[in-house]
Amino acid sequence: MSSNKKIYSIAIDGPAASGKSTAAKGVAKELGFLYIDTGAMYRAVTLLMLQKHLNTKDINDATKVLNECHIEENRDGKIFLNEVDVTERVREMDVSSNVSYACAHKPVREKLVALQREMAKNDSVVMDGRDIGTVVLPDADLKIYQIASVEARAQRRFLENEEKGIKSTLEDIVADINSRDYIDSHRANSPLMKAADAIVLDTSNLTIEEEIDAIVSLFEKKVGKTWKTMEK
Numbered sequence: 001m002s003s004n005k006k007i008y009s010i011a012i013d014g015p016a017a018s019g020k021s022t023a024a025k026g027v028a029k030e031l032g033f034l035y036i037d038t039g040a041m042y043r044a045v046t047l048l049m050l051q052k053h054l055n056t057k058d059i060n061d062a063t064k065v066l067n068e069c070h071i072e073e074n075r076d077g078k079i080f081l082n083e084v085d086v087t088e089r090v091r092e093m094d095v096s097s098n099v100s101y102a103c104a105h106k107p108v109r110e111k112l113v114a115l116q117r118e119m120a121k122n123d124s125v126v127m128d129g130r131d132i133g134t135v136v137l138p139d140a141d142l143k144i145y146q147i148a149s150v151e152a153r154a155q156r157r158f159l160e161n162e163e164k165g166i167k168s169t170l171e172d173i174v175a176d177i178n179s180r181d182y183i184d185s186h187r188a189n190s191p192l193m194k195a196a197d198a199i200v201l202d203t204s205n206l207t208i209e210e211e212i213d214a215i216v217s218l219f220e221k222k223v224g225k226t227w228k229t230m231e232k
Helices: 020-031 038-051 059-066 106-119 132-136 150-164 170-186 208-223
Strands: 009-013 034-037 071-073 079-081 125-129 142-147 199-202
Touching: 009 020, 009 132, 009 208, 020 034, 020 038, 020 125, 020 208, 034 038, 034 106, 038 059, 038 071, 038 079, 038 106, 038 125, 059 106, 071 106, 106 132, 125 132, 132 142, 142 208, 150 170, 199 208
Parallel strands: 009 125, 009 142, 034 125, 142 199
Antiparallel strands: 071 079
16 A cells, blocks of 8 residues: 555444444445444454353453454455354344443453554544544544434334344334443443534434435545545
8 A cells, every 4th residue: 555645534423223334334335445343343242252151241251351352354344253254143132232231341442442443544444333533533534423313223223133134123122222322321431422523414314325425425525525536
């Protein structure tokens, strides 16, 4: 990679099931950037704890697995935990209902934030999560705080689960989303919050194509439409 190439970063934060990951993947593809699914990283840690029958609410249990938790992501959108493809497994309900506890522990966050920052050093990235714009990439070129109504978020997650063959009910998903919203916004370490310079994007009534177009337009408005020629 040429040392003269400009490195860009887009941070997309927001509550569970607000469409961050789907939008981020589309934006990354549209712009030719690397997509980094930070939420999947925390889910991978959570999965390893569950596999070892550890308590996701216990910081000591969380710390135990960090040295044996090797996480990788590739440009095909796959996530690997200790060289095993867990892309679908980390989206199942047992992981979803525990991830907010596991990712609240300071040692877990420190390890994964360091990994995420390292990944963003040498490539233009789109990164989504809960604290990307506030903690992970505070100097991101564009920060989006993506929201949607609980009803819209639950419906999206229900349809995603159906497509993946994951059994769930709308009622369980609503309860899970409400629980995760509370935990994410009240945790001591890096609580979910809007960065001061983030742009709020309500996606309740937007299609995924409209979400992607909106974010790409905001990026080009922020850095200039000539960014493609400038980076060469």
